[in-house]
Amino acid sequence: MPNPTAAMLVIGDEILSGRTRDSNMHHLAKELTAHGIRLLEARVVADDHAQIVSAVRALSSAHDHVFTSGGIGPTHDDITADAVAAAFGVKIGVREDAHAILRAHYQRTGLELNEARLRMARIPEGATLIDNPISAAPGFTLGNVHVMAGVPAIFEAMVAGVLPTLTGGDPLLSQMIDVDRGEGEIARDLSDLAARYPDLSFGSYPYQRNGVYGTQLVVRGTDGARINAAMVELARLAGRS
Amino acid sequence: MPNPTAAMLVIGDEILSGRTRDSNMHHLAKELTAHGIRLLEARVVADDHAQIVSAVRALSSAHDHVFTSGGIGPTHDDITADAVAAAFGVKIGVREDAHAILRAHYQRTGLELNEARLRMARIPEGATLIDNPISAAPGFTLGNVHVMAGVPAIFEAMVAGVLPTLTGGDPLLSQMIDVDRGEGEIARDLSDLAARYPDLSFGSYPYQRNGVYGTQLVVRGTDGARINAAMVELARLAGRS
Numbered sequence: 001m002p003n004p005t006a007a008m009l010v011i012g013d014e015i016l017s018g019r020t021r022d023s024n025m026h027h028l029a030k031e032l033t034a035h036g037i038r039l040l041e042a043r044v045v046a047d048d049h050a051q052i053v054s055a056v057r058a059l060s061s062a063h064d065h066v067f068t069s070g071g072i073g074p075t076h077d078d079i080t081a082d083a084v085a086a087a088f089g090v091k092i093g094v095r096e097d098a099h100a101i102l103r104a105h106y107q108r109t110g111l112e113l114n115e116a117r118l119r120m121a122r123i124p125e126g127a128t129l130i131d132n133p134i135s136a137a138p139g140f141t142l143g144n145v146h147v148m149a150g151v152p153a154i155f156e157a158m159v160a161g162v163l164p165t166l167t168g169g170d171p172l173l174s175q176m177i178d179v180d181r182g183e184g185e186i187a188r189d190l191s192d193l194a195a196r197y198p199d200l201s202f203g204s205y206p207y208q209r210n211g212v213y214g215t216q217l218v219v220r221g222t223d224g225a226r227i228n229a230a231m232v233e234l235a236r237l238a239g240r241s
Numbered sequence: 242m243p244n245p246t247a248a249m250l251v252i253g254d255e256i257l258s259g260r261t262r263d264s265n266m267h268h269l270a271k272e273l274t275a276h277g278i279r280l281l282e283a284r285v286v287a288d289d290h291a292q293i294v295s296a297v298r299a300l301s302s303a304h305d306h307v308f309t310s311g312g313i314g315p316t317h318d319d320i321t322a323d324a325v326a327a328a329f330g331v332k333i334g335v336r337e338d339a340h341a342i343l344r345a346h347y348q349r350t351g352l353e354l355n356e357a358r359l360r361m362a363r364i365p366e367g368a369t370l371i372d373n374p375i376s377a378a379p380g381f382t383l384g385n386v387h388v389m390a391g392v393p394a395i396f397e398a399m400v401a402g403v404l405p406t407l408t409g410g411d412p413l414l415s416q417m418i419d420v421d422r423g424e425g426e427i428a429r430d431l432s433d434l435a436a437r438y439p440d441l442s443f444g445s446y447p448y449q450r451n452g453v454y455g456t457q458l459v460v461r462g463t464d465g466a467r468i469n470a471a472m473v474e475l476a477r478l479a480g481r482s
Contacts, residue, residue, distance in 0.1 A: 016283065029258060076432035114425060184358035
């Protein structure tokens with residue numbers, strides 16, 4: 001079975017202005033790889049309705065899954081839920097199950113469930129809720145789009161809740177080896193190897209360590225035996241001076 | 242004059258597999274903001290010809306500038322230059338000026354300028370070179386697309402070389418204030434304020450510090466006096482309990 005594919009959509013002016021360094025993409029990338037889902041594309045857009053709608057449509061039609069982060073809080077610039085509803089052409093409003101979750105949370109914490117906070121119970125029709133074990137306000141899945149919070153601790157908790165419900169593929173495996181030579185020295189042999197193992201992907205990443213230039217070679221694929229075979233050849237290539 | 246707009250395209254399997262955490266997007270975002278260029282969108286794609294061509298076309302037609310990182314080294318998976326040439330429908334080959342730069346560099350370092358390394362002198366027709374003060378192999382600008390290396394130190398040096406050559410807009414200014422209340426408490430007042438200052442953008446970012454929940458409010462715009470006026474109102478809002 002081929003591995004399912006995914007895209008990520010990071011939503012928020014603060015990432016594009018340089019105020020905030022996104023960490024959710026890297027976290028999701030690692031988790032998806034471990035779960036056998038290939039992350040093929042990621043996008044970052046501003047808190048802009050048209051941009052979000054357009055990106056959700058493009059990504060959800062091109063991939064098995066889309067994961068979004070950001071824009072589901074209580075303030076005026078939290079417009080992700082409405083934009084995702086618009087992208088799918090469905091209605092959105094305060095939904096009783098989400099309302100009940102918020103009511104219980106704010107009763108427990110003694111804070112007021114005011115109009116702004118009630119916005120976080122706006123859920124598109126037909127969506128299923130994603131549990132938020134940290135601050136209650138739920139995410140949701142609509143079609144193949146999983147809508148999650150931008151705050152990293154909450155995003156990570158939601159990913160941990162959603163991933164086990166998705167069908168993964170064969171785990172995406174990788175092995176690596178460091179070679180004390182520049183990329184340019186080994187590029188030709190690496191290219192030959194890649195041509196003989198078209199089912200694997202070969203990456204090379206230059207590094208400088210204690211003044212020595214070298215290259216980290218990474219082999220990725222789903223067939224452990226094939227990766228092992230390629231690694232034997234890479235090790236031979238690395239040993240040659 | 243309205244601020245020029247920009248998009249970033251990060252190219253590389255290693256970002257999407259979770260092997261590498263991208264840092265170039267955050268660096269570029271800060272630099273562009275300081276230079277008065279609005280970064281409106283970013284994408285990450287794999288080392289895949291069709292994906293790169295399609296992203297370059299979409300982004301270069303939608304924005305004043307596109308900045309790419311990654312995929313211009315000597316190995317088989319370094320396909321950015323060819324993909325950018327294809328996106329613009331121009332030819333690509335080893336160009337004498339780039340060849341001369343590499344020849345001088347490898348003579349100086351005593352390493353061989355082999356076939357793989359010569360790939361780094363492949364420059365699309367009509368492009369201008371971007372200086373690489375670290376490892377010589379140049380980036381290039383073709384049309385409104387600035388093609389740069391993925392290694393952060395080199396990417397940052399190339400950005401430092403390119404930005405002064407671009408017309409910026411009024412600097413994008415921001416001021417911030419921390420409020421010891423949750424986003425949901427101040428969301429309504431913030432929304433009212435945002436409606437009265439449509440020329441500014443208001444962001445709110447929840448934080449937890451020493452067990453206290455609070456919100457950082459950020460005001461962005463190009464008119465310093467207007468930002469000051471909004472900050473006075475925000476400070477009043479923050480002082481109210």
